Amino acid sequence: MTTRDSHWKSLFAPDSVAIIGASNTRGSWGYGIMRHLLTSDKRKIYPVNPTAKKILGIPAYESVVNIPGVVDLAVIVVSAPKVPQIMQQCVQKGVKAALVVSGGFAETGKQGSKLEAELVKIAGEGGIRFIGPNSMGHVDTYSELCTLAWIGEITAGPVALISQSGNVGHRILHNGMSLGIGFSKFVSTGNEADLHLEDYLEYMAQDEKTKVITAYIEGLREGRRFLQLARETTIKKPIVAIKAGGTKESARAVRSHTATLAGSDAVYTAAFKQAGVIRVEDDDELCDVVTALLYQPLPRTSRVGILTIGGGLGVVAAEASEREGLEVAELTPSTIEKLNACLPPRWSHRNPVDMAGISLAENPTVFSALWALMEDESVDAILLQAPVGLSTKRLSAIFTKEEIKAFRESERNDLDLLRQRIPKHGKPILMVKPAVEFASDPEVFSLLRRERLPVYSTPRRAARVLNHLAWYKRYLDTNGKNG
Amino acid sequence: MTTRDSHWKSLFAPDSVAIIGASNTRGSWGYGIMRHLLTSDKRKIYPVNPTAKKILGIPAYESVVNIPGVVDLAVIVVSAPKVPQIMQQCVQKGVKAALVVSGGFAETGKQGSKLEAELVKIAGEGGIRFIGPNSMGHVDTYSELCTLAWIGEITAGPVALISQSGNVGHRILHNGMSLGIGFSKFVSTGNEADLHLEDYLEYMAQDEKTKVITAYIEGLREGRRFLQLARETTIKKPIVAIKAGGTKESARAVRSHTATLAGSDAVYTAAFKQAGVIRVEDDDELCDVVTALLYQPLPRTSRVGILTIGGGLGVVAAEASEREGLEVAELTPSTIEKLNACLPPRWSHRNPVDMAGISLAENPTVFSALWALMEDESVDAILLQAPVGLSTKRLSAIFTKEEIKAFRESERNDLDLLRQRIPKHGKPILMVKPAVEFASDPEVFSLLRRERLPVYSTPRRAARVLNHLAWYKRYLDTNGKNG
Numbered sequence: 001m002t003t004r005d006s007h008w009k010s011l012f013a014p015d016s017v018a019i020i021g022a023s024n025t026r027g028s029w030g031y032g033i034m035r036h037l038l039t040s041d042k043r044k045i046y047p048v049n050p051t052a053k054k055i056l057g058i059p060a061y062e063s064v065v066n067i068p069g070v071v072d073l074a075v076i077v078v079s080a081p082k083v084p085q086i087m088q089q090c091v092q093k094g095v096k097a098a099l100v101v102s103g104g105f106a107e108t109g110k111q112g113s114k115l116e117a118e119l120v121k122i123a124g125e126g127g128i129r130f131i132g133p134n135s136m137g138h139v140d141t142y143s144e145l146c147t148l149a150w151i152g153e154i155t156a157g158p159v160a161l162i163s164q165s166g167n168v169g170h171r172i173l174h175n176g177m178s179l180g181i182g183f184s185k186f187v188s189t190g191n192e193a194d195l196h197l198e199d200y201l202e203y204m205a206q207d208e209k210t211k212v213i214t215a216y217i218e219g220l221r222e223g224r225r226f227l228q229l230a231r232e233t234t235i236k237k238p239i240v241a242i243k244a245g246g247t248k249e250s251a252r253a254v255r256s257h258t259a260t261l262a263g264s265d266a267v268y269t270a271a272f273k274q275a276g277v278i279r280v281e282d283d284d285e286l287c288d289v290v291t292a293l294l295y296q297p298l299p300r301t302s303r304v305g306i307l308t309i310g311g312g313l314g315v316v317a318a319e320a321s322e323r324e325g326l327e328v329a330e331l332t333p334s335t336i337e338k339l340n341a342c343l344p345p346r347w348s349h350r351n352p353v354d355m356a357g358i359s360l361a362e363n364p365t366v367f368s369a370l371w372a373l374m375e376d377e378s379v380d381a382i383l384l385q386a387p388v389g390l391s392t393k394r395l396s397a398i399f400t401k402e403e404i405k406a407f408r409e410s411e412r413n414d415l416d417l418l419r420q421r422i423p424k425h426g427k428p429i430l431m432v433k434p435a436v437e438f439a440s441d442p443e444v445f446s447l448l449r450r451e452r453l454p455v456y457s458t459p460r461r462a463a464r465v466l467n468h469l470a471w472y473k474r475y476l477d478t479n480g481k482n483g
Numbered sequence: 484m485t486t487r488d489s490h491w492k493s494l495f496a497p498d499s500v501a502i503i504g505a506s507n508t509r510g511s512w513g514y515g516i517m518r519h520l521l522t523s524d525k526r527k528i529y530p531v532n533p534t535a536k537k538i539l540g541i542p543a544y545e546s547v548v549n550i551p552g553v554v555d556l557a558v559i560v561v562s563a564p565k566v567p568q569i570m571q572q573c574v575q576k577g578v579k580a581a582l583v584v585s586g587g588f589a590e591t592g593k594q595g596s597k598l599e600a601e602l603v604k605i606a607g608e609g610g611i612r613f614i615g616p617n618s619m620g621h622v623d624t625y626s627e628l629c630t631l632a633w634i635g636e637i638t639a640g641p642v643a644l645i646s647q648s649g650n651v652g653h654r655i656l657h658n659g660m661s662l663g664i665g666f667s668k669f670v671s672t673g674n675e676a677d678l679h680l681e682d683y684l685e686y687m688a689q690d691e692k693t694k695v696i697t698a699y700i701e702g703l704r705e706g707r708r709f710l711q712l713a714r715e716t717t718i719k720k721p722i723v724a725i726k727a728g729g730t731k732e733s734a735r736a737v738r739s740h741t742a743t744l745a746g747s748d749a750v751y752t753a754a755f756k757q758a759g760v761i762r763v764e765d766d767d768e769l770c771d772v773v774t775a776l777l778y779q780p781l782p783r784t785s786r787v788g789i790l791t792i793g794g795g796l797g798v799v800a801a802e803a804s805e806r807e808g809l810e811v812a813e814l815t816p817s818t819i820e821k822l823n824a825c826l827p828p829r830w831s832h833r834n835p836v837d838m839a840g841i842s843l844a845e846n847p848t849v850f851s852a853l854w855a856l857m858e859d860e861s862v863d864a865i866l867l868q869a870p871v872g873l874s875t876k877r878l879s880a881i882f883t884k885e886e887i888k889a890f891r892e893s894e895r896n897d898l899d900l901l902r903q904r905i906p907k908h909g910k911p912i913l914m915v916k917p918a919v920e921f922a923s924d925p926e927v928f929s930l931l932r933r934e935r936l937p938v939y940s941t942p943r944r945a946a947r948v949l950n951h952l953a954w955y956k957r958y959l960d961t962n963g964k965n966g
Binding site for chain 2: 026027032103104107108150151152163164165166167168169171174175178216218242244245246247248249250252253254256257281282283284308309310311312313314315316318319320321322323328345346348349350351352354356394397398399400403434435436437439440457458459460
């Protein structure tokens with residue numbers, strides 16, 4: 001099943017949208033979607049409502065067939081039993097594509113399945129491709145289309161998201177944006193009565209604005225096609241996916257959620273591996289991996305150098321690295337010499353590099369040690385748990401205003417050097433910092449985001465990300481260049 | 484080895500403190516500690532510095548022996564080779580207890596071990612008990628003592644922390660406070676040349692202000708004593724501990740950090756289980772568990788009810804619960820009936836309870852469903868992933884000011900009911916919410932903290948906490964009441 005370009009344009013970059021079920025009632029779907037649609041002036045918006053004269057100040061039509069102009073996309077937000085009839089009117093009107101938000105179809109049982117089959121038949125015969133039913137909407141930040149009801153503006157960026165759950169999708173959008181991740185396209189696939197996850201994957205694989213594809217998957221309707229597409233895609237851009245429903249009760253929950261079969265977890269694991277899909281556990285891990293993919297190079301191998309300001313932090317980071325499958329690199333004698341030259345004599349003299357309680361006033365030392373690690377040929381990635389990107393509030397506990405200024409200037413120079421050196425060495429640097437120091441502190445957040453340094457709340461999270469990156473690099477080396 | 488009460492008082496609630504190595508140099512240890520000591524007027528502070536006339540405006544003494552009054556506690560921050568001589572002067576002065584911050588002892592090799600042995604001999608013969616060397620300091624929030632150099636004020640509360648790493652300890656303090664956790668006492672144990680982790684454990688087990696004891700452990704010097712103490716303590720108050728160094732390279736890092744043996748990971752796992760110690764992986768998990776222990780009752784068993792606003796969220800939560808060892812409870816027919824009465828017909832009709840896209844305007848429905856789950860005899864704990872505690876910013880996208888006010892009032896009433904019902908039913912409620920909606924939003928944070936509702940960024944984290952609580956409850960049932 002492929003969808004012609006014109007259908008994709010009607011779905012994600014329509015020139016006109018009819019919203020059938022538009023509403024003036026705050027807190028309703030028809031209101032929320034209408035509100036989002038009106039935030040862009042790139043297209044004509046036609047609210048359809050049989051009783052209201054105007055919706056949010058825009059003249060409303062009694063039926064989609066009464067709309068004078070062309071309608072590219074119909075957004076349908078009426079109760080399930082009415083949807084087939086509305087779809088029939090869309091066919092009559094010559095609508096090219098639709099989004100069916102309404103729930104109450106196959107996910108509710110036999111009756112709903114019958115209704116869904118009717119809907120598919122009408123749309124199929126009328127040449128309408130559609131998202132849903134039971135979808136929470138879709139987004140294209142570049143065409144400025146948003147049919148979501150329950151979230152604010154979506155930040156534009158290079159990440160596409162295909163989600164078999166609207167709510168999980170919203171969580172990923174919300175979480176991702178809070179970490180500075182921007183999105184190109186989003187689709188809540190709903191019951192996939194017509195368009196399947198595989199169709200969206202094919203579309204987003206070809207989308208130039210999309211650099212990383214992410215997905216929340218409960219079950220695949222076209223498993224073979226998915227794997228073929230994934231194999232073709234992952235050698236060009238990474239796919240990061242949650243596959244849910246791998247346990248007994250969660251698989252049962254999948255059946256009553258999107259009416260699909262979760263399938264064997266082991267089969268998915270093997271298939272994803274074969275196709276180069278990075279499989280993550282939840283939305284925190286998904287955002288963790290995406291941040292690293294966006295900002296850092298892939299490591300050549302999984303040998304990690306660990307740089308910390310304290311022995312205990314090094315112990316915890318080494319343990320996390322080993323438990324996540326990384327190798328704690330053995331430093332070369334030349335690196336040991338370089339570190340001897342810049343660190344106090346009490347430093348650990350091995351990896352993890354414990355800088356042995358150097359004070360904040362010695363911040364340039366952190367960068368000297370970092371350069372030594374980056375130049376070490378046995379180190380392919382670095383976990384950095386050191387006072388880089390401290391908040392002014394924390395610095396104020398120790399320094400005067402003038403000292404803080406000097407600290408910032410010195411740090412600024414070192415960070416400029418770092419930005420140049422990361423691509424040169426091709427070694428990713430992942431920072432470890434308590435969430436409170438990063439996500440909750442706008443100053444630190446904007447500093448480290450500008451530097452494109454990914455930050456993780458624990459060494460375990462950072463190590464897991466590095467292991468994903470190293471695995472993906474191995475996959476590309478084996479399948480990308482030769483395959 | 485036990486330490487008489489007078490020594491503990493001198494260590495954690497001294498009437499007078501000499502700080503040997505006090506400094507006017509911002510960014511130095513001697514400055515940072517002095518600064519903290521001066522924040523309380525509960526005791527006399529005597530800075531000792533051979534060259535300065537005054538430290539931070541306080542008259543300084545050339546040596547501890549020159550101090551006119553009694554000195555309960557000496558804080559030693561001079562270079563390692565000078566420490567034995569300083570300790571000798573402390574003996575001469577009649578000092579009762581000491582904290583040795585200076586590093587450069589057993590953790591650095593043979594020479595340092597010799598120096599440490601000398602230090603132990605002098606203190607032992609002179610009747611001084613001491614923390615360290617190589618300690619980052621200690622805290623008693625009730626006596627208002629803080630000998631830390633690199634952190635702001637520590638919030639008072641019921642959690643004690645014993646850490647074999649100063650930096651990991653600081654991370655836990657910092658992280659914990661950002662989540663609203665307060666601390667009674669903290670000690671960075673350093674090399675434990677004199678006082679051992681076991682001594683602090685014994686002391687904190689008896690401390691009335693301490694309701695939960697937490698620890699970061701690399702290696703135990705008195706394993707048997709630890710287990711005996713832990714067994715006696717955990718039936719009265721929980722112990723939550725990180726045991727690090729369980730892999731090859733991390734065990735090597737432990738040796739060069741605190742000069743201890745990490746020991747077999749399997750042995751620790753078994754021993755902790757036998758002694759009722761809740762073992763966690765990192766500081767995020769430690770704070771996760773502590774929050775639940777402080778705010779919620781223990782579940783009778785591990786049967787969990789899951790309440791969500793979307794099917795996908797339910798799938799992910801069910802999977803996380805099963806993977807973490809919980810049982811997804813089977814709802815009784817009477818609960819199904821109650822839920823039929825309050826939820827839209829499309830609800831999942833089983834656990835996980837997917838409320839099927841109810842809108843925010845239907846928030847009271849969330850609480851009706853919650854009451855039904857709480858009353859179900861087959862449900863012993865609840866994972867709640869629903870719009871409770873939304874920020875005004877998020878509500879503003881949907882509601883008018885008046886509607887938000889009404890929403891808040893209705894939520895306020897329901898939360899009051901919830902606060903009464905949790906102890907009545909004895910069923911813990913753990914919320915799942917993206918970090919950005921909780922930790923980063925002061926409004927939501929203060930609302931949910933006031934309600935004592937623990938919040939976790941993913942279902943996996945919440946499920947892991949519940950599994951710890953259920954395990955601890957089983958331990959208490961087996962060992963507490965009968966043992």
